[in-house]
Amino acid sequence: MTIKVGVVGAAGRVGTAVVDGVKAADDLELVATVDKDDALQTLVDNGAEVIVDFTTPSAVMGTLDFCVNHGIHCVVGTTGFDDERYDQVRAWCEANPSVGVLVAPNFAISAVLTMAFAKQAAPFFDSAEVIEYHHPTKLDSPSGTALKTAQGIAEARREAGMGEMPDATEQSVEGSRGADVDGVKVHAVRMTGMVAHEDVIFGTQDQSLTIRQDSYGRTSFVPGVLTGVRGVAERPGLTIGLDSYLGL
Amino acid sequence: MTIKVGVVGAAGRVGTAVVDGVKAADDLELVATVDKDDALQTLVDNGAEVIVDFTTPSAVMGTLDFCVNHGIHCVVGTTGFDDERYDQVRAWCEANPSVGVLVAPNFAISAVLTMAFAKQAAPFFDSAEVIEYHHPTKLDSPSGTALKTAQGIAEARREAGMGEMPDATEQSVEGSRGADVDGVKVHAVRMTGMVAHEDVIFGTQDQSLTIRQDSYGRTSFVPGVLTGVRGVAERPGLTIGLDSYLGL
Amino acid sequence: MTIKVGVVGAAGRVGTAVVDGVKAADDLELVATVDKDDALQTLVDNGAEVIVDFTTPSAVMGTLDFCVNHGIHCVVGTTGFDDERYDQVRAWCEANPSVGVLVAPNFAISAVLTMAFAKQAAPFFDSAEVIEYHHPTKLDSPSGTALKTAQGIAEARREAGMGEMPDATEQSVEGSRGADVDGVKVHAVRMTGMVAHEDVIFGTQDQSLTIRQDSYGRTSFVPGVLTGVRGVAERPGLTIGLDSYLGL
């Protein structure tokens, strides 16, 4: 039994990769694609059970209203959600209690797992630092993912009652010890040829643990979207973030 | 408030490292050490609240009998436990319901976390392989930890209903693709200078996740033992394995 | 002063990347492109000083004959060269002693350097192993580059009078220790998402040295081709392989 999938925003860069991913999966069937000027009714007419939406903040709420009220589950990567929007989605879901909606800011499974594992490991290691590597056309340093990883580590250490990390540095060339993000050092490397990579390193007596995430291309969100499509019918109501889908 | 700790088998290689670790920890106090010819009563006389036992299969059950029945919590790395022994320990604990006993085959936190994270990640990646690196005087290949890691991955894949990993290899120099452990390829490197290291690598569309564990010396079990000492009073009864102490 | 470049085979996958690379380089100027049905005379008419040829074994010799005899330097990645062909190219060069021809089987600078550094390091380390990582659609295992790297290490060890590497393995799961290539162990990993990567690892007392090469995409030959274009005029006669251009 395959799951019948509709893709909204199918002509965009992300939508195109989602369409390819759905087509390549044996257990999924692409039954409808919708773009800017297409009627949402085509999703119903073609029997879509789940839709994937990577569109725009101005379009997504109309699509969710329509789909939830027509009993179609939704996997959403579109940005621009705030508490007000989440409350609205929850209200629609309450009126349609069998429908599931997943809204996630990040569908890259390896990145989501890296952040989760980092939080889990943090309380058991004296030291923790983050190094991220990106192509040199990136404008911000460090990356948002590295910042979030460091903040997660810092929070886990605080909750465990841990103090500052050991660091006897007395003489330092400015910048060599990295950026201080809530007490966690973060280093950013910019390197022609690289895509997006992150090392989260933990150390304690006679050992270290490194969690490394590599992105080699621009479609690394696809497996996470398909994981969402496969699981959304079993998770009625609104879910924010992919974590629970990954057993985290 | 410090925890009063006794170390049984304090003169052994492992015991010596545990003694050093307890002494170095601000929240722990070493109140007694016991060796082959010493009376266990010294643990009671010095007010030990928790003991650490790295001794021999022939000695450990007597120590546990004594300690549990005197209300002393136990953290045990001694080998040789089987179901019969575990049942005996459970019986002693039932008679002393406030006492906790932790028996763990592996106290290296980074190795325990690596195996747990590997199982957790396995269902979400098409490919998974294990590479372990050891000094060239090691007799077995691959290491026990690598075997166990691969078996954990294989089990997690089976439970998730995953099939074989993709591998189009047609022409192969014998051995190049590694050992097949329940369908997971395992590679063993032997390298002068190295100690004990492991890469667990997962891959899916446009991304990979690598969990790397490095042991740099022979006392990497100490932080895990101290984690056990700090948590054993809050976990009455018998616990097997450090996992639950690490929030796994 | 820019170098005027012509690209032969400009419409092919490789040729297209070379064209883009030449266009993007400040010190190079693309003056002519030639494809199957185009006359070579266009190279002369447009003043090409250097041509790049990634075409077919059946086409390349005619192009070289024409270019060398018209005083145009040649950078060639086309396959199919044997001693007879090299002798023919040398004869043309002797008749035109100011012209340089570079024929190289591999223009990926990081791979060429990795092999060269591996040979250089080999005599000073007790242990050496090679691990290569590729996408799972690759048909051969290990990769040709990994084989060549291992053979280079083996040769350097022989020349230095070194014996077998230390390896005490007694109990082994078949394949775990990798393929034996002239006494050097080679391991091949197949991983969805990966492109082409290689670790060459050396170990001696209390230390290891790892040379890691990562290819993230299909145009990694371009910088090597441009290095050839910039240097070919200073190296009259036939040069085989990029090594001398890299100061090796």
Add this chain to the structure above:
Amino acid sequence: MTIKVGVVGAAGRVGTAVVDGVKAADDLELVATVDKDDALQTLVDNGAEVIVDFTTPSAVMGTLDFCVNHGIHCVVGTTGFDDERYDQVRAWCEANPSVGVLVAPNFAISAVLTMAFAKQAAPFFDSAEVIEYHHPTKLDSPSGTALKTAQGIAEARREAGMGEMPDATEQSVEGSRGADVDGVKVHAVRMTGMVAHEDVIFGTQDQSLTIRQDSYGRTSFVPGVLTGVRGVAERPGLTIGLDSYLGL
């Protein structure tokens, strides 16, 4: 035929490791050890062909004077050499033209090779950065080796006429992009459990090259010293630095 070796400063930490190294090598024979209060004549009496000296700036010149004038080759790791001292050693060597003296600031082969390979690779990559990792009790940041590596890269880029590395960073958390060492970014990680490790990373179109050096313990200088002992008789006169012994 074994080489007869004397160790001066044999009781020190370094000397002890050298003694162990010489004893373990099949082609070397330990014939004499000398410490503070021992007469150098014992080296002559026992037929030492080569001595190893890891002592103090105040002791080393007397030892070199004695040895060179008695026809004994010298491998020296003692610090404190300046131009005046080097000139003095050269003068002794001129009077004894068959004698070789090697004075090296760094005998860790993997570190010496890393620095040499980094210089060699630098002209062929758009980007280069250095990351070093040490135990958290280290006082300086970055390490001297990392500084020297970065300076070598910067010099090689200057000689090749290369400009600044690409870096589009506009928004940066202070320190995240590392220390600027002659235009090369250097990052320092401090991590409990680690010893001394360095990554030198180079990137260009669709590829990267990483040279990684790991020190796992305190005797990583021994193989370099033994390489010196084996080669010093063939290199009469004064040699500074291990590079030429490594074919660099």
